[in-house]
Amino acid sequence: MYLKKLVQNGLITIDYYKNGALKTLKGRVYCLNLKEQLLSLKDEKQVLHSIRLSGIKQIY
Numbered sequence: 001m002y003l004k005k006l007v008q009n010g011l012i013t014i015d016y017y018k019n020g021a022l023k024t025l026k027g028r029v030y031c032l033n034l035k036e037q038l039l040s041l042k043d044e045k046q047v048l049h050s051i052r053l054s055g056i057k058q059i060y
């Protein structure tokens with residue numbers, strides 16, 4: 001289910017846990033590293049964010 005959302009070319013919003021806190025990030029997928037279990041997103045300001053796949057709660 002995650003991979004279907006990630007291959008779309010539009011903006012996605014991800015709810016994820018980082019250091020025990022729930023955070024929300026909106027952006028475009030930059031890179032998906034399955035070996036290291038990391039998803040990289042670029043937000044509207046072109047800032048790159050890395051998110052662990054295990055910390056993702058919801059993608060919409």
